[in-house]
Amino acid sequence: MNYRMLIQYDGTRYNGWQRQATTAQTIQGKIEEVLSRMLDTPVEIQGAGRTDSGVHALGQVANVQLKTEKSSEDIRTYLNLYLPEDIGVAAVEIASDRFHSRLNAAGKTYCYRLATNPALHVLERKYMQSWETPLNLPAMKQAAALLIGEHDFQSFCQVKMKKSSIRRLDKIEIRSLPGELRITYEGSGFLNHMARILTGTLLEVGSGDRNPESMPEILAARSRQKAGAAAPAKGLTLMEVHYS
Amino acid sequence: MNYRMLIQYDGTRYNGWQRQATTAQTIQGKIEEVLSRMLDTPVEIQGAGRTDSGVHALGQVANVQLKTEKSSEDIRTYLNLYLPEDIGVAAVEIASDRFHSRLNAAGKTYCYRLATNPALHVLERKYMQSWETPLNLPAMKQAAALLIGEHDFQSFCQVKMKKSSIRRLDKIEIRSLPGELRITYEGSGFLNHMARILTGTLLEVGSGDRNPESMPEILAARSRQKAGAAAPAKGLTLMEVHYS
Numbered sequence: 001m002n003y004r005m006l007i008q009y010d011g012t013r014y015n016g017w018q019r020q021a022t023t024a025q026t027i028q029g030k031i032e033e034v035l036s037r038m039l040d041t042p043v044e045i046q047g048a049g050r051t052d053s054g055v056h057a058l059g060q061v062a063n064v065q066l067k068t069e070k071s072s073e074d075i076r077t078y079l080n081l082y083l084p085e086d087i088g089v090a091a092v093e094i095a096s097d098r099f100h101s102r103l104n105a106a107g108k109t110y111c112y113r114l115a116t117n118p119a120l121h122v123l124e125r126k127y128m129q130s131w132e133t134p135l136n137l138p139a140m141k142q143a144a145a146l147l148i149g150e151h152d153f154q155s156f157c158q159v160k161m162k163k164s165s166i167r168r169l170d171k172i173e174i175r176s177l178p179g180e181l182r183i184t185y186e187g188s189g190f191l192n193h194m195a196r197i198l199t200g201t202l203l204e205v206g207s208g209d210r211n212p213e214s215m216p217e218i219l220a221a222r223s224r225q226k227a228g229a230a231a232p233a234k235g236l237t238l239m240e241v242h243y244s
Numbered sequence: 245m246n247y248r249m250l251i252q253y254d255g256t257r258y259n260g261w262q263r264q265a266t267t268a269q270t271i272q273g274k275i276e277e278v279l280s281r282m283l284d285t286p287v288e289i290q291g292a293g294r295t296d297s298g299v300h301a302l303g304q305v306a307n308v309q310l311k312t313e314k315s316s317e318d319i320r321t322y323l324n325l326y327l328p329e330d331i332g333v334a335a336v337e338i339a340s341d342r343f344h345s346r347l348n349a350a351g352k353t354y355c356y357r358l359a360t361n362p363a364l365h366v367l368e369r370k371y372m373q374s375w376e377t378p379l380n381l382p383a384m385k386q387a388a389a390l391l392i393g394e395h396d397f398q399s400f401c402q403v404k405m406k407k408s409s410i411r412r413l414d415k416i417e418i419r420s421l422p423g424e425l426r427i428t429y430e431g432s433g434f435l436n437h438m439a440r441i442l443t444g445t446l447l448e449v450g451s452g453d454r455n456p457e458s459m460p461e462i463l464a465a466r467s468r469q470k471a472g473a474a475a476p477a478k479g480l481t482l483m484e485v486h487y488s
Contacts, residue, residue, distance in 0.1 A: 008366040056367060080363050088363025090423070119324050119332025122252040123300060123371055123481075179334070237367075 003072065004095035005045075005079075007031070007060040010086040012126055012234065016053040017060070027051075027087055031062070034082045038075070039068055048101040048241040049108055052193065054233030056127055059109075059240040063101045107170065107242040110195040112183040112235050114203075120179030128180070129235030135181065135206035137174060143205040144172035146215035147198065154222040156198055157191035158230065165191055165222075172198070184239075193230050201228035247316065248339035249289075249323075251275070251304040254330040256370055256478070260297040261304070271295075271331060275306070278326045282319070283312055292345040292485040293352055296437065298477030300371055303353075303484040307345045351414065351486040354439040356427040356479050358447075364423030372424070373479030379425065379450035381418060387449040387456035388416035391442065391463070398466040400442055401435035402474065409435055409466075416442070428483075437474050445472035 009027050019028040028047055035043040045064040051057055068075070076092040083089065114131040115121045121128055147169055154165040168188040175182045183202065185195050201218070204210040210228065218226045253271050263272040272291055279287040289308040295301055312319070320336040327333065358375040359365045365372055391413055398409040412432040419426045427446065429439050445462070448454040454472065462470045 008363060010367055010369075058367065076363075085362075085369055086366060088366040090361060090363040117334060118329075119252060119320075119334040122330060122332040123254055123302065123368075125254075125329055127367055 001066060001068070002095045002097050002099055003064050003066055003075065004093050004099060004101065005031075005062045005064065005076075005089050006091040007047075007057060007062060008088045008090055009057050009060070010126065011051060011054050011056045013086060014053065016055065017047050017049065017051045017057075027057075027060075028062075030083060030087055031079065031089070034079055035064065035066070035075075037082070038070075038078050039066065046101050048105045049190070049238050051238050052196070052233050052236075055236045055238065056234075057238040060238055061101045061105070061241040061243075063095055063099055101241070104243055105189070105241050106244045107186060107188050108190060109239040109242070110185045110190065111237050111239045112185070112195060112199045112231060113237070114181040114183075114235060115179060116181055117179030126234065127237060129232050131181065131203070133207065135203070136208060137176065137181075137206065139208075139212045140202045140206040141174055143202055143210075143212035143215050144174060146212070147172060147219070151219045152222055153191055153194055153219070155218050155224060155227045156194045156201070157224065158193035158197070159191075161191065167191065167194075172202075174202075195236055196230040196233065197224075197227050199231035199235070203231060204228040245310060245312070246339045246341050246343055247308050247310055247319065248337050248343060248345065249275075249306045249308065249320075249333050250335040251291075251301060251306060252332045252334055253301050253304070254370065255295060255298050255300045257330060258297065260299065261291050261293065261295045261301075271301075271304075272306075274327060274331055275323065275333070278323055279308065279310070279319075281326070282314075282322050283310065290345050292349045293434070293482050295482050296440070296477050296480075299480045299482065300478075301482040304482055305345045305349070305485040305487075307339055307343055345485070348487055349433070349485050350488045351430060351432050352434060353483040353486070354429045354434065355481050355483045356429070356439065356443045356475060357481070358425040358427075358479060359423060360425055361423030370478065371481060373476050375425065375447070377451065379447070380452060381420065381425075381450065383452075383456045384446045384450040385418055387446055387454075387459050388418060390456070390459035391416060395463045396466055397435055397438055397463070399462050399468060399471045400438045400445070401468065402437035402441070403435075405435065411435065411438075416446075418446075439480055440474040440477065441468075441471050443475035443479070447475060448472040 048061040113128040115128040150168040171186040173184040292305040357372040359372040415430040417428040
């Protein structure tokens with residue numbers, strides 16, 4: 001049976017989502033370890049997004065093929081009993097056999113949170129990046145608008161893509177909240193470090209270090225060197241994976 | 245000059261608000277330590293509410309008399325620079341000489357958060373108490389209604405009060421949210437452990453271990469033994485201090 005899971009995690013202690021041979025400290029690794037123990041057989045899960053080291057998730061989705069008599073609710077209960085408290089499986093449900101969390105994903109929403117007054121966000125300090133210098137929001141919004149649409153985002157990708165680096169960015173919303181600046185990205189898919197490099201580039205625009213009108217040029221260059229530094233992982237959270 | 249401060253903290257690591265001779269791990273102690281260092285003279289601050297060990301605050305208020313040439317903003321900046329990251333001073337402003345954070349407080353709002361699906365609140369896990377068994381909400385609301393008003397709350401107080409234990413409870417709101425039950429208390433003042441004992445008693449009602457109609461009896465008894473167990477500190481947050 002194919003099961004679909006909705007997963008949350010505080011990424012602080014982990015080397016990202018994806019299982020690695022060299023460390024047990026990955027989200028995928030932890031979940032597979034518990035499922036493998038439950039069924040006494042090796043289990044492999046498929047995550048929708050391979051979040052970086054230190055990135056959080058409120059709405060990660062994964063699927064897994066399991067041979068078990070257990071109900072979805074029993075599987076969920078077992079997982080939450082044995083997973084560390086910074087990983088939670090909010091829901092487990094039976095999916096169609098053909099459902100694949102990554103290949104079927106129509107899009108994703110990521111959120112980058114900047115604490116402009118960190119003392120107003122003490123309880124959320126692990127999920128926000130401090131940013132106490134003024135930002136030119138109109139310039140940032142102007143730059144953001146130029147990034148919307150289907151583009152080759154190779155300049156905003158940490159690794160050289162062998163496959164296509166063309167993605168569609170549907171929305172970049174820049175919102176001022178009390179003591180916070182929140183940047184929400186919605187798009188068809190995100191390349192390696194893409195949400196963090198977009199954020200870093202927009203912050204350089206907001207700081208006056210980069211012209212908002214230079215975005216098309218950065219995109220056209222298809223070169224990581226042209227874009228800004230990647231913003232720190234701790235401010236980024238995978239909010240939702242969209243399926244049609 | 246008399247300064248008024250708005251303070252947030254994650255109470256997890258602390259032995260509560262109030263300074264103690266035996267430990268440096270109190271919120272008041274940490275803030276006084278930084279202010280004393282700033283002015284090179286002992287400083288004493290007055291907090292509006294003496295939150296227990298492990299209780300959090302989003303809206304604690306304190307006042308302090310300081311002789312300094314520094315601006316309010318400079319004081320705030322200095323405090324946040326030297327305070328640990330789980331304590332934040334969101335605002336510092338000049339108050340009237342007669343302002344006293346505790347004596348002038350007209351009321352307070354506390355919030356108790358229960359995670360009915362903890363896997364939906366992984367990022368907030370330090371500020372919520374897990375509660376995964378079903379609760380009878382109508383019974384809890386019926387009991388809550390009987391606690392509203394001006395009463396002698398000695399039964400809901402951990403210590404025997406020498407002064408009056410009469411307080412006014414203006415509101416107990418019990419709200420179901422996704423994966424969460426949130427109980428909000430508004431009142432003139434809260435006795436030692438009062439918000440936690442109210443919560444524990446309501447949870448016993450919700451679990452069927454206690455009759456909602458027994459509330460007047462518990463109040464009348466003026467005896468700690470008659471009320472329920474105190475709910476764990478980690479679920480409680482001081483949200484706001486009200487001034488008229």
